[in-house]
Amino acid sequence: MIWKQTIGxxxxxxxxxxxxxAGAMVLTVATASAAPPIRFGVQAPITGPYADEGQGIEKxxxxxxxxxxxxxxxxxxxxxxxxxxxEGKPSQxxxxxxxxxxxxxxxxxxxxxxxxxxxAEPIYAAANVLQTSxxxxxxxxxxxxxxxxxxxxxxxxxxxxxxNYLVKVRGFKRIAVLTDHSSFATGLADEVVKNIDAxxxxxxxxxxxxxxxxxxxxxLTQLKSLNPDVLYYSGYFSDGGLxxxxxxxxxxxxxxxxxxxxxxxxxxxxxxxxxxxxxxxNVPAPQDLPYPAAKQFVADYKTKYGALPPSVFTLTxxxxxxxxxxAIESTKGTEPAALEDFLHHVKDFQGLTGTFAWNEHGERTxxxxxxxxxxxxxxxxxxxxxxxK
Amino acid sequence: xxxRVKLGNDANEAIxxxxxxxxxxxxxxxxxxGKVMGTFIQQVFNGLTVGGIYALIAxxxxxxxxxxxxxxxxxxxxxxxxxxxxxxxxTGAAGSGHSGAVLLxxxxxxxxxxxxxxxxxxxxxxxxxLRKADRLSAVVSALGASLLIENSIMLxxxxxxxxxxxxxxxxxxxxxxxxxxxxxQVMIILASVVLMTALYFFIHHTRxxxxxxxxxxxxxxxxxxxxxxxxxxxxVFVIGPALGAIGGLFVGIYYREAYFTMGWTYxxxxxxxxxxxxxxxxxxxxxxGVLLGLFNAFAAGYISSSWQDAITFALLIAILLxxxxxxxxxxxxxxx
Numbered sequence: 001m002i003w004k005q006t007i008g009x010x011x012x013x014x015x016x017x018x019x020x021x022a023g024a025m026v027l028t029v030a031t032a033s034a035a036p037p038i039r040f041g042v043q044a045p046i047t048g049p050y051a052d053e054g055q056g057i058e059k060x061x062x063x064x065x066x067x068x069x070x071x072x073x074x075x076x077x078x079x080x081x082x083x084x085x086x087e088g089k090p091s092q093x094x095x096x097x098x099x100x101x102x103x104x105x106x107x108x109x110x111x112x113x114x115x116x117x118x119x120a121e122p123i124y125a126a127a128n129v130l131q132t133s134x135x136x137x138x139x140x141x142x143x144x145x146x147x148x149x150x151x152x153x154x155x156x157x158x159x160x161x162x163x164n165y166l167v168k169v170r171g172f173k174r175i176a177v178l179t180d181h182s183s184f185a186t187g188l189a190d191e192v193v194k195n196i197d198a199x200x201x202x203x204x205x206x207x208x209x210x211x212x213x214x215x216x217x218x219x220l221t222q223l224k225s226l227n228p229d230v231l232y233y234s235g236y237f238s239d240g241g242l243x244x245x246x247x248x249x250x251x252x253x254x255x256x257x258x259x260x261x262x263x264x265x266x267x268x269x270x271x272x273x274x275x276x277x278x279x280x281x282n283v284p285a286p287q288d289l290p291y292p293a294a295k296q297f298v299a300d301y302k303t304k305y306g307a308l309p310p311s312v313f314t315l316t317x318x319x320x321x322x323x324x325x326x327a328i329e330s331t332k333g334t335e336p337a338a339l340e341d342f343l344h345h346v347k348d349f350q351g352l353t354g355t356f357a358w359n360e361h362g363e364r365t366x367x368x369x370x371x372x373x374x375x376x377x378x379x380x381x382x383x384x385x386x387x388x389k
Numbered sequence: 390x391x392x393r394v395k396l397g398n399d400a401n402e403a404i405x406x407x408x409x410x411x412x413x414x415x416x417x418x419x420x421x422x423g424k425v426m427g428t429f430i431q432q433v434f435n436g437l438t439v440g441g442i443y444a445l446i447a448x449x450x451x452x453x454x455x456x457x458x459x460x461x462x463x464x465x466x467x468x469x470x471x472x473x474x475x476x477x478x479x480t481g482a483a484g485s486g487h488s489g490a491v492l493l494x495x496x497x498x499x500x501x502x503x504x505x506x507x508x509x510x511x512x513x514x515x516x517x518x519l520r521k522a523d524r525l526s527a528v529v530s531a532l533g534a535s536l537l538i539e540n541s542i543m544l545x546x547x548x549x550x551x552x553x554x555x556x557x558x559x560x561x562x563x564x565x566x567x568x569x570x571x572x573x574q575v576m577i578i579l580a581s582v583v584l585m586t587a588l589y590f591f592i593h594h595t596r597x598x599x600x601x602x603x604x605x606x607x608x609x610x611x612x613x614x615x616x617x618x619x620x621x622x623x624x625v626f627v628i629g630p631a632l633g634a635i636g637g638l639f640v641g642i643y644y645r646e647a648y649f650t651m652g653w654t655y656x657x658x659x660x661x662x663x664x665x666x667x668x669x670x671x672x673x674x675x676x677x678g679v680l681l682g683l684f685n686a687f688a689a690g691y692i693s694s695s696w697q698d699a700i701t702f703a704l705l706i707a708i709l710l711x712x713x714x715x716x717x718x719x720x721x722x723x724x725x
Binding site: 180190207208210212213214215217218221222224225238245249250251269270271273 | 640
């Protein structure tokens with residue numbers, strides 16, 4: 001399903017079902033204002049397994065654009081948004097990219113998945129259209145395209161933050177690393193081990209659990225015999241909560257630190273009383289972001305759509321758009337080369353998800369990660385970095 | 390040996406306190422031998438607890454196979470259905486003022502009754518019409534029943550992880566030579582032993598047990614001897630799922646969680662335990678379950694946690710190469 005919608009136009013009329021009309025039809029509905037509008041594209045999985053996230057990106061973009069237009073638009077021109085549903089599929093993403101390029105957009109927000117962003121990337125680069133996506137695959141920045149601006153921190157950022165937190169901030173001397181066999185968790189665990197070595201920490205052991213097997217006491221017993229002062233678990237919450245509970249069952253008094261996949265309300269439920277004091281490293285949930293601008297955005301989003309943003313990636317994509325809006329205002333134009341230059345050199349951009357910048361490869365520098373502690377009421381308290389006042 | 394009751398947030402302090410003063414090993418400077426011993430004892434109990442659960446579930450596979458030569462692939466899902474039924478009662482009755490022990494007893498009774506009925510329905514609907522058909526048809530029917538139950542659990546309870554209420558049982562932990570053994574573990578191990586012993590006596594020392602064994606040896610001849618084969622098979626479909634429901638509920642109480650795909654995981658492990666012990670042999674299922682639990686614990690604890698399952702199953706293959714009918718299976722048809 002592909003459609004284009006213009007802010008201010010009757011939305012139902014502008015919706016075009018795909019199928020027969022797909023490639024050829026992109027409607028443009030003229031707005032009332034005299035100056036030609038500035039066009040932004042959204043490439044996101046509006047349908048399919050990531051529909052929730054894709055719709056979040058679209059909603060965030062529409063919210064920010066509506067607010068900007070209400071303030072008189074950008075450089076005195078109204079902003080129009082064209083949305084293309086890539087279904088999270090690379091094949092559909094390439095079609096979307098051509099459609100959005102043909103629609104003469106200045107920049108594209110999205111897509112949600114690295115695969116879809118990667119398929120569209122060369123098409124935007126060839127057409128000199130800026131692309132900002134939460135895709136975190138290293139391939140996205142390795143292509144060397146000037147038009148690429150990743151708005152989520154790369155995969156390596158979490159491991160770097162974690163190692164620094166464990167070794168430097170908390171001063172743990174013997175770190176046990178535990179992972180399941182998924183490529184996500186083993187990748188994260190390997191990176192954490194590498195980063196711990198880099199900051200001269202000591203990994204007592206790296207061990208594995210079989211996800212969903214529930215029977216983690218054998219490996220935890222073995223780890224307990226090594227006397228670690230902290231256990232880092234890189235897998236998912238359903239197993240993480242059980243790992244935490246079984247640590248307590250075995251009388252293992254090491255601190256539990258979990259990777260981002262442990263952040264789920266079920267973690268504390270499964271871990272029970274043992275959840276208290278567990279530490280989880282992740283980008284904070286949208287409503288937990290400590291920055292005033294983020295709180296305002298989340299409140300506006302909730303007022304407009306009646307629900308919270310689906311994930312923090314809604315906000316990182318919003319940050320991508322906010323940075324491009326600022327670039328257009330600062331450079332007083334939509335010349336791609338000037339915008340790219342501005343974005344590559346912007347210092348300390350005050351994002352909704354923390355302060356960040358972009359390096360020459362378009363990778364986000366400045367991680368939004370925080371370490372938070374599970375509280376008695378199941379809530380989270382940010383331990384590090386200290387929340388900005 | 391010392392005994393203590395963990396109380397909420399003070400649990401960690403309690404552990405600390407014990408370690409320094411009460412245990413007969415000096416926890417601050419444990420000798421190497423003491424630590425090795427503590428770890429070993431811990432692994433034995435880790436293995437025995439899950440082994441007991443595997444054994445209880447494996448009994449259902451082996452009994453059905455014994456009398457019908459059919460692998461009841463829906464058995465694992467029935468067991469987890471038992472866990473969900475128990476869970477529903479426990480969460481529903483939470484805050485009703487009854488003690489945890491009373492609630493648990495009710496949960497076990499309800500789960501056993503419902504799953505026994507479900508087992509009978511399964512036999513009547515999915516297996517009896519195929520009694521004279523090719524064995525493959527019955528196996529396909531079993532797989533279909535497995536998917537039906539699994540998806541029904543998902544549709545009724547939802548795909549999320551469900552958490553059992555805490556504080557059902559006293560949170561007592563015994564520390565033996567540095568190994569922590571919980572009340573729940575001891576309860577599971579003891580209950581498994583009692584149930585399995587009772588079943589053994591039922592099969593070998595009652596007239597009905599004799600009828601089951603006779604049916605297992607030869608259905609046609611058993612019929613000629615005046616044994617009501619259909620009634621025997623129905624009994625097997627009451628006892629197997631009932632024991633499985635207890636095993637499933639033990640899983641839920643021990644790990645305090647249940648989700649709809651769990652039946653497959655536990656069904657697979659229990660099936661392997663039944664094969665290891667010798668499918669069709671009741672003592673075999675008991676031994677197979679316990680051994681599988683211990684293998685897994687020792688493989689993870691002493692060899693490699695990443696190769697845990699590979700090592701366990703390599704050992705299993707090695708045993709089956711030496712004894713193709715399993716540890717206690719007999720080469721001829723006389724089983725159960």
